[in-house]
Amino acid sequence: MRTNRSRTVRSMPAIMVAALTSGLLGATAPTAHAAAGATLPFSSVEAESATTTGTKIGPDYTQGTLASEASGRQAVRLDAGQRVEFTVPGAANAVNVAYSVPDGQSGSLNVYVNGTKLAKTIAVTSKYSYVDTSWIPGAKTHHFYDNARLLLGQNVQPGDKVALEAAGVQATVDVADFEQVAAAATQPAGSVSVTSKGADPSGQGDSTQAFRDAIASAQGGVVWIPPGEYKLTSSLSGVQNVTLQGAGSWHSVVRTSRFIDQSGSSGNVHIKDFAVIGEVTERVDSNPDNFVNGSLGPASSVSGMWLQHLKVGLWLTGNNDNLVVENSRFLDMTADGLNLNGNARGVKVRNNFLRNQGDDALAMWSLYAPDANSSFENNTITQPNLANGIAIYGGTDINVKNNLISDTNALGSGIAISNQKFLDPFHPLAGTITVDGNTLVRTGAMNPNWNHPMGALRVDSYDSAIEAQVRITNTTITDSPYSAFEFVSGGGRGYDAKNITVDGATVNKAGTVVVQAEAPGAATLRNVTATAVGAAGIYNCPYPSGTFTLTDGGGNSGWSSTWSDCSTWPQPGQGNPDPDPNRNLAKGRTATATGSQDGYPPGKAVDGDANSYWESTNSAFPQSLNVDLGATESVRRLVLKLPPSSAWSARTETVTVLGSTDGSTYSTLVGSTGYRFDPATGNTATVTLPGGTGLRHLRLTVTANTGWPAAQFSEVEAYLTS
Numbered sequence: 001m002r003t004n005r006s007r008t009v010r011s012m013p014a015i016m017v018a019a020l021t022s023g024l025l026g027a028t029a030p031t032a033h034a035a036a037g038a039t040l041p042f043s044s045v046e047a048e049s050a051t052t053t054g055t056k057i058g059p060d061y062t063q064g065t066l067a068s069e070a071s072g073r074q075a076v077r078l079d080a081g082q083r084v085e086f087t088v089p090g091a092a093n094a095v096n097v098a099y100s101v102p103d104g105q106s107g108s109l110n111v112y113v114n115g116t117k118l119a120k121t122i123a124v125t126s127k128y129s130y131v132d133t134s135w136i137p138g139a140k141t142h143h144f145y146d147n148a149r150l151l152l153g154q155n156v157q158p159g160d161k162v163a164l165e166a167a168g169v170q171a172t173v174d175v176a177d178f179e180q181v182a183a184a185a186t187q188p189a190g191s192v193s194v195t196s197k198g199a200d201p202s203g204q205g206d207s208t209q210a211f212r213d214a215i216a217s218a219q220g221g222v223v224w225i226p227p228g229e230y231k232l233t234s235s236l237s238g239v240q241n242v243t244l245q246g247a248g249s250w251h252s253v254v255r256t257s258r259f260i261d262q263s264g265s266s267g268n269v270h271i272k273d274f275a276v277i278g279e280v281t282e283r284v285d286s287n288p289d290n291f292v293n294g295s296l297g298p299a300s301s302v303s304g305m306w307l308q309h310l311k312v313g314l315w316l317t318g319n320n321d322n323l324v325v326e327n328s329r330f331l332d333m334t335a336d337g338l339n340l341n342g343n344a345r346g347v348k349v350r351n352n353f354l355r356n357q358g359d360d361a362l363a364m365w366s367l368y369a370p371d372a373n374s375s376f377e378n379n380t381i382t383q384p385n386l387a388n389g390i391a392i393y394g395g396t397d398i399n400v401k402n403n404l405i406s407d408t409n410a411l412g413s414g415i416a417i418s419n420q421k422f423l424d425p426f427h428p429l430a431g432t433i434t435v436d437g438n439t440l441v442r443t444g445a446m447n448p449n450w451n452h453p454m455g456a457l458r459v460d461s462y463d464s465a466i467e468a469q470v471r472i473t474n475t476t477i478t479d480s481p482y483s484a485f486e487f488v489s490g491g492g493r494g495y496d497a498k499n500i501t502v503d504g505a506t507v508n509k510a511g512t513v514v515v516q517a518e519a520p521g522a523a524t525l526r527n528v529t530a531t532a533v534g535a536a537g538i539y540n541c542p543y544p545s546g547t548f549t550l551t552d553g554g555g556n557s558g559w560s561s562t563w564s565d566c567s568t569w570p571q572p573g574q575g576n577p578d579p580d581p582n583r584n585l586a587k588g589r590t591a592t593a594t595g596s597q598d599g600y601p602p603g604k605a606v607d608g609d610a611n612s613y614w615e616s617t618n619s620a621f622p623q624s625l626n627v628d629l630g631a632t633e634s635v636r637r638l639v640l641k642l643p644p645s646s647a648w649s650a651r652t653e654t655v656t657v658l659g660s661t662d663g664s665t666y667s668t669l670v671g672s673t674g675y676r677f678d679p680a681t682g683n684t685a686t687v688t689l690p691g692g693t694g695l696r697h698l699r700l701t702v703t704a705n706t707g708w709p710a711a712q713f714s715e716v717e718a719y720l721t722s
Contacts, residue, residue, distance in 0.1 A: 061481045101129075360387045477510065
């Protein structure tokens with residue numbers, strides 16, 4: 001929702017993206033003192049752990065790829081006719097599937113139960129995916145996945161098999177949620193049904209006025225939304241002192257992109273047990289395309305809701321004192337899941353599930369007035385594909401407790417405690433900020449603006465020094481692709497990140513370091529144990545100047561070493577044997593070219609997808625593609641690819657390979673050579689480089705192509721192995 005999420009760009013070396021071994025979202029993660037995350041009514045099964053005739057993709061941490069946005073950083077790609085078969089973990093009569101199909105395409109998934117094909121299918125579409133936010137620095141096309149649900153019409157038992165088969169479209173399946181959906185609830189006595197006011201449960205007619213009339217009639221009571229689908233064509237306002245209740249989120253469905261839009265309310269609004277599913281296909285920050293936009297008023301609640309295909313679930317301003325948001329699902333928002341936007345006092349957001357948000361999943365932003373005495377507790381958050389799992393931007397006496405967060409991407413950490421203001425008047429962090437009992441799995445990301453990584457848990461003195469007491473306790477961080485804890489002044493002005501205590505943390509498999517200190521300030525760490533640290537225990541290089549003081553409070557182990565060279569960033573696994581010596585060094589790196597066609601930019605040659613490709617300016621040889629590997633590497637082998645489709649005729653491209661360590665002075669590594677690409681043999685050519693060539697910048701200059709008057713590569717891969 002904010003128009004700028006990036007820090008000032010600073011010129012520092014990049015870190016190679018690591019393809020770390022990833023676990024399952026549903027796997028039990030170690031916890032410090034209490035179970036983290038929500039108690040959910042469904043059980044999730046990862047597609048990569050199921051039986052399939054398709055192709056497993058990932059793991060991958062590269063921004064802008066299907067695998068990197070997937071749960072567990074892995075998924076299964078199904079061509080038409082291919083299947084993935086899940087073993088059902090518990091009694092269920094419904095399934096929700098997280099999937100992706102190519103941009104501009106749609107189709108369906110056939111469903112089989114124990115080998116028998118159901119008459120029902122699951123419709124899949126790219127309509128709500130492939131979101132572009134060009135005004136957010138560092139953003140690429142993102143939000144590749146979507147969710148679709150189906151009542152099976154029968155009960156399945158633990159051990160039964162449910163298979164999904166791609167029909168009419170290629171589909172990438174990420175995860176399936178199996179659920180035992182209760183029968184529809186019955187109408188409460190004395191309630192006012194929207195159908196009694198003329199609402200159409202078939203979803204064909206406009207039910208907006210019927211909802212308004214029912215709300216007006218039921219003041220102090222209950223508005224009943226019976227099973228069915230209801231179309232609203234404009235938002236509701238003046239909602240106060242009323243309960244809106246459905247028969248269950250699988251039974252009562254409201255179709256609208258703007259449910260409640262009001263700047264204020266006297267409160268006592270209770271919304272529960274139905275679904276609001278919108279039609280938001282892009283992010284327009286000026287539009288109130290939200291389930292709730294504004295205020296429900298004090299002493300209100302939201303529970304048992306299914307919210308999907310909106311810009312934001314709840315964008316809350318005004319007086320929402322003592323609001324409770326609980327036991328709800330937030331799926332496929334193009335921006336935040338929930339944002340407390342100032343004046344939130346005593347708000348509790350607890351036991352919710354959030355998947356595939358296009359910005360911060362849960363955020364507090366203290367604009368105009370401080371959010372105070374409010375909490376995010378026991379929520380499960382997965383796959384925010386542009387920003388943080390949980391973000392606290394200012395505020396007083398805030399609690400972030402017992403949340404489970406996984407698989408952040410691009411511009412976000414698992415948890416961010418920040419003084420980034422975005423707009424004025426902003427109220428910085430104050431009082432005590434308590435971050436306790438949280439579990440972070442595969443969180444943190446390579447920030448494309450900073451060109452270096454963000455930690456799993458970040459404390460950021462972006463626009464002002466940290467004056468609050470920040471207390472981080474009982475934290476579990478697993479499989480962070482980069483650092484575990486980051487202390488930074490993200491605006492690049494060197495404000496102090498201070499008054500920080502980390503007490504009790506278990507860190508396993510941090511890709512680079514345990515502590516990434518990049519600002520003046522101080523923190524005390526005690527009882528922090530680490531295993532399988534990638535490069536060193538500590539990176540302590542405050543920017544632009546100053547000193548960060550790390551105090552050993554005792555009980556620490558496994559991270560005593562310090563990264564010694566502040567002119568370079570450690571790479572995952574650099575201090576230990578390479579965790580993946582066979583990794584493609586070029587994947588996800590920065591690529592530029594002398595020219596390209598619209599829709600075929602140079603980044604397509606390093607995106608990990610052999611079906612997409614770079615094509616240079618036509619009829620203008622020579623043309624060059626440049627790839628920055630991020631660090632000097634002893635490259636022994638290049639693999640050049642064109643799309644594997646048989647629709648590509650065989651061709652020969654004439655290529656000269658050049659290398660550089662500084663990006664300015666290049667030397668010829670392999671002279672002009674014709675490389676044959678033939679779809680019958682995979683459209684692949686291998687180039688052996690002499691003697692393990694040390695290079696950071698790779699340049700391929702193409703002078704001829706027998707199949708097309710331009711240079712073309714779908715993938716340029718670089719390897720340490722011969």
